[in-house]
Amino acid sequence: MKHSLLLIMLCLSVSGLKAQEFPLILGGELSNSAVTSVEDIDNVIPRMKSLGLNTVLVPAYWEFIEPTEGQFDFTLVDRTIQRARENNLKLVFLWFGAWKNSMSCYAPLWFKKDTKRFPRACRKDGKQLEIASCFSENVFQADNRAFGTFVRHIVEVGSDVVIMLQVENEIGMLEAARDHSPLAEKAYDTQIPQTLYRTLHINKATTWRQHFGSDPYGEEKFMAYHYALYVGRLCETARKYTQMPLYVNAAMNSRGRQPGQYPSAGPLAHLIDFWHAGAPQLAMLAPDIYDEGFKGWADQYALPNNRLFIPETRCCTNSGVRALYAFGEHHALGFSPFAIDQASADDTHRLQKAYDLIRQLSQFTAHHSPLTTYGILFDQQDRERIIQDGDTKITCRHYYTLPWDARATDGSVWPEGGAILVRLADDEYLLAGNGVVVSFATAYENSYEKERILGEDGFVVSNTKENVTKEKAASFKGKRLGIGFVDEVHLINNKIEFVRRHNGDQDHQGRHARISCDDFKILHIKLYAF
Numbered sequence: 001m002k003h004s005l006l007l008i009m010l011c012l013s014v015s016g017l018k019a020q021e022f023p024l025i026l027g028g029e030l031s032n033s034a035v036t037s038v039e040d041i042d043n044v045i046p047r048m049k050s051l052g053l054n055t056v057l058v059p060a061y062w063e064f065i066e067p068t069e070g071q072f073d074f075t076l077v078d079r080t081i082q083r084a085r086e087n088n089l090k091l092v093f094l095w096f097g098a099w100k101n102s103m104s105c106y107a108p109l110w111f112k113k114d115t116k117r118f119p120r121a122c123r124k125d126g127k128q129l130e131i132a133s134c135f136s137e138n139v140f141q142a143d144n145r146a147f148g149t150f151v152r153h154i155v156e157v158g159s160d161v162v163i164m165l166q167v168e169n170e171i172g173m174l175e176a177a178r179d180h181s182p183l184a185e186k187a188y189d190t191q192i193p194q195t196l197y198r199t200l201h202i203n204k205a206t207t208w209r210q211h212f213g214s215d216p217y218g219e220e221k222f223m224a225y226h227y228a229l230y231v232g233r234l235c236e237t238a239r240k241y242t243q244m245p246l247y248v249n250a251a252m253n254s255r256g257r258q259p260g261q262y263p264s265a266g267p268l269a270h271l272i273d274f275w276h277a278g279a280p281q282l283a284m285l286a287p288d289i290y291d292e293g294f295k296g297w298a299d300q301y302a303l304p305n306n307r308l309f310i311p312e313t314r315c316c317t318n319s320g321v322r323a324l325y326a327f328g329e330h331h332a333l334g335f336s337p338f339a340i341d342q343a344s345a346d347d348t349h350r351l352q353k354a355y356d357l358i359r360q361l362s363q364f365t366a367h368h369s370p371l372t373t374y375g376i377l378f379d380q381q382d383r384e385r386i387i388q389d390g391d392t393k394i395t396c397r398h399y400y401t402l403p404w405d406a407r408a409t410d411g412s413v414w415p416e417g418g419a420i421l422v423r424l425a426d427d428e429y430l431l432a433g434n435g436v437v438v439s440f441a442t443a444y445e446n447s448y449e450k451e452r453i454l455g456e457d458g459f460v461v462s463n464t465k466e467n468v469t470k471e472k473a474a475s476f477k478g479k480r481l482g483i484g485f486v487d488e489v490h491l492i493n494n495k496i497e498f499v500r501r502h503n504g505d506q507d508h509q510g511r512h513a514r515i516s517c518d519d520f521k522i523l524h525i526k527l528y529a530f
Contacts, residue, residue: 023054023055023090023163024054024327024333024334024358024362025054025055025090025092025163025309025333025334025335025336026052026053026054026055026323026334026335026355026358026359027053027054027055027056027057027092027311027334027335027336028048028051028053028055028056028057028315028336028337028340028341028351029056029057029058029094029311029312029336029337029338029339029340030044030048030056030057030058030059030339030340030341031338031339031341031342032059032100034058034059034341035058035059035076035080036061036064036076037076038075038076038079041076041079041080041083042079042083044341045080045083045084045087045089046083046086046087047341048087048089048340048341049087049088049089051340051348051351051352052351052352052355052356052359053089053340053355054089054090055089055090055091055092055163055334055336056084056089056090056091056092057091057092057094057166057311057312057336058080058091058092058093058094059093059094059096059106059169060077060093060094060095060096060150061076061096061106062095062096062097062098062106062107062108062111062143062146063106063107063108063109064076065077065146065149065150066108066146066149067108067109068108068110069108069110069111069142072146072149072150072153074150074153074157077093077150077153077154077158078157081154081157081158081161081162084161085158085160085161089161090161090162090163091158091161091162091163092162092163092164092165092166092311093150093154093162093165093166094166094169094311095147095150095165095166095167095168095169096168096169097143097146097147097168097234098132098134098139098143098168099131099132099168099169099170099171100168100169100170101169101170101251101263102131102170102171102172102173102174102251102263102266103130103131103174104120104130104131104132105130107132107143111132111142115128117138118132118136118138118139118142119132119133119136119138119139119181119183120132120133120181121133121134121173121176121179121180121181121184122176122179122180122181122184123175123176123180124176124180126180127175129174129175129176131173131174131179133179133181133183133184134179134226134227134229134230135179135181135183135184135186135187135226136183140230140233143234144233144234144237147167147234147237147238148237148238148240148241151165151237151238151241151242152240152241155241155242159242162244163244163245164244164245164246164247164283165238165242165244165245165246165247166246166247166248166249166286166311167231167234167235167238167246167247167248167282168231168234168248169249170249170250170251170263170266170288171227171231171248171263171265171266171267172227172250172251172262172263172264172265172266173223173259173260173263173264173265174260174263174264175260176260176264177216177217177219177220177223177258177259177260177264177265178219178220178222178223178264178265179223187208187222187226188207188208188209188222189207189208189209190207190208191205191206191207192205192206192207192208192211193225193277195277196225196274196277199273199274199277200221208222216258216259216260216264217259219259219264220259220264220265220271221265221271221274222265223264223265224265224266224267224268224271224274224275224278225274225277225278226278227265227266227275227278228267228274228275228276228277228278228279229278229279231248231278231279231282232278232279232280232281232282235279235281235282236281239281245283245284246281246282246283247282247283247284247285247286247309247311248266248267248275248279248282248284248285248286249267249286249287249288249311249312250263250266250267250268250285250286250287250288251263251266251288252268252287252288252289252290252291252297253268253270254291255291267285267286268285269285269287269300269301272285272303272305272306276305283307284306284307284309284333285301285306286301286308286309286310286311287300287301287310288310288311288312288313288338289310289312289313289314290312290313290314290338294313294318294322294325294377295325295377295382298310298325298326298329298330298332299330302329302330302332307332307333308326308330308331308332308333309332309333309334310326310332310334310335310336311334311336312336312337312338313335313336313337313338314337314338315337315338315339315340315343315347315348315351316337316347317346317347317350317415318415318416319337319347319350319351319354320350320351320352320353320354320355320418320434320520321350321354321377321416321417321418321419321433321434321435322335322377322416322418323335323351323354323355323358324354324357324358324375324376324377324418324419324420324432324433324434325375325376325377325418325420326375327358327375327420328373328374328375328376328419328420328421328422329373329374329375329376329377330375331373337351350434350520353434353520354433354434354520356520357420357432357433357520357521357522358420358432360432360490360491360492360522361420361422361430361432361491361522363491363494364430364491364494364495364496365422366494367494368424368494371422371423371424372389372422372423373420373421373422373423374387374420374421374423375418375419375420375421376396376417376418376419376420376421376433376436377416377417377418378396378397378398378416378417378418378435378436379398379414379416379417380398380400380413380414383397383398383401384396384397384398384401385397387421388443389423390426391442391443392426392440392441392442392443392481392527393440393441393442393443393445393446394421394438394439394440395438395439395440395441396419396421396436396437396438397436397437397438398414398417398435398436398437399417399435399436399437399514399515399516399517400414400417400435400517401437402437402514407517414517415435415517416435417433417434417435417436417517418433418434418435418436419431419432419433419434419436419438419515420432420433421438427481427484427526427527427528427529428524428525428526428527429524429525429527430489430491430496430522430523430524430525431513431515431522431523431525432521432522432523433515433520433521434515434516434517434519434520434521435515435516435517436514436515437512437513437514437515438512438513438514438525439511439512439513440481440483440525440527441480441481442478442479442480442481442529444478444479445478445479445480445481479529479530480529480530481527481528481529482510482527482528482529482530483507483510483511483512483513483525483526483527483528484526484527484528485501485503485524485525485526486501486502486503486506486507486513486523486524486525487499487500487501487502487523487524488500488501488502488521488522488523488524489522489523489524490522491522496524502523513525
């Protein structure tokens with residue numbers, strides 16, 4: 001993947017906008033109630049700068065912006081913009097409008113109480129849910145009026161600070177795969193648009209009900225398309241005032257649950273075609289990753305027609321190495337742990353360390369592009385990755401796979417290890433990260449040698465059954481790769497600045513480069529053939 005980590009060409013082909021240079025988002029999302037008062041804002045925004053962020057994701061609450069129908073109050077929004085500007089931070093506002101985590105909990109009280117004018121979604125048995133129906137024009141017009149007024153205002157007062165907008169939050173149906181309100185039932189009996197025929201593998205006119213009946217996964221597709229249509233109309237309103245990127249975020253369909261058990265019909269990877277069809281104005285569909293298997297979730301959204309952006313993820317001790325993976329492997333637009341204002345010092349310290357490495361790399365690679373980068377991420381089960389870079393085989397492993405580290409076998413859960421590997425030349429690399437060990441070999445050497453079991457000193461345990469192998473009939477006739485040096489470095493003013501050499505025990509006498517689970521470092525590795 002050849003790219004600069006500092007300025008990413010955000011290709012907004014799905015939104016109809018021209019490509020533009022966009023800053024890397026080293027972000028953090030505030031907890032849901034973090035900016036519900038001026039005092040909260042004055043406390044939390046300056047703290048975010050000290051954590052090494054360049055961007056803060058901040059809720060914008062409909063209930064505070066329009067507490068009385070038709071009367072708007074931007075006190076909290078303006079204060080947030082002011083404090084961000086003072087601290088040289090960028091903002092991504094999250095529109096908590098008709099829906100937040102599926103529910104309509106951030107809609108104003110006047111909206112919630114008037115269920116006749118603003119009807120709710122229903123289960124099949126007729127029970128009303130705390131979810132506004134996306135099929136109601138009254139719901140849309142109320143939400144759209146507030147959203148449009150909000151967008152116009154932030155453009156007027158904060159265009160230098162606000163760089164992107166999230167439209168609604170984790171849209172999705174709960175307790176049912178789709179809405180069964182009277183308005184939704186009427187829509188379910190309408191014809192499927194011809195634009196979806198190829199996606200649905202149909203070749204003649206039919207209604208949603210005729211095609212899907214009560215199949216929950218079919219009902220989910222119906223609901224996804226109509227949620228997307230609603231969001232697309234909001235995007236059209238935003239486009240009257242700004243061309244900044246717009247995106248939606250998704251709660252994942254995890255843990256073996258079915259539609260309605262997870263937030264059905266949200267902007268999920270398996271529904272991307274329906275969301276792109278209904279809301280082509282969106283720049284991205286973005287995953288909120290809280291479950292195990294971070295790499296797998298990220299991989300689903302890193303698509304040719306969908307730039308990876310992670311607006312929410314669990315803020316934990318592993319956040320830093322996960323950020324390194326996302327930027328290194330997928331040249332993500334941004335990374336943002338949730339509730340960072342409430343996170344422990346250990347978690348934010350590790351994230352800050354990782355962001356510092358990413359910042360150094362981004363500034364360096366911006367002046368040395370194009371460069372190939374790889375993202376590395378390991379845990380206790382997923383311990384190894386082989387990278388074939390031309391004729392060079394690069395074996396990357398979790399640091400605890402080294403046989404002499406007692407923490408590998410003392411019964412504790414391994415912390416995740418991760419890094420960005422940058423190829424500078426055929427024989428030269430940068431390795432930036434934490435908790436990884438990397439070795440290099442020629443393709444010939446790799447095919448010749450057999451895997452051997454190492455003891456705690458790193459040498460072969462000769463009397464094990466696994467190490468008793470037949471002698472090769474042919475002699476070794478190819479070349480090997482050796483490590484010329486491994487230097488710990490800083491990247492300053494677009495140059496590699498030497499800190500100290502890692503030799504002897506630190507590179508296991510030329511066998512590998514490594515960064516322990518206790519450190520965040522950048523290593524400059526020079527190879528030679530012999």
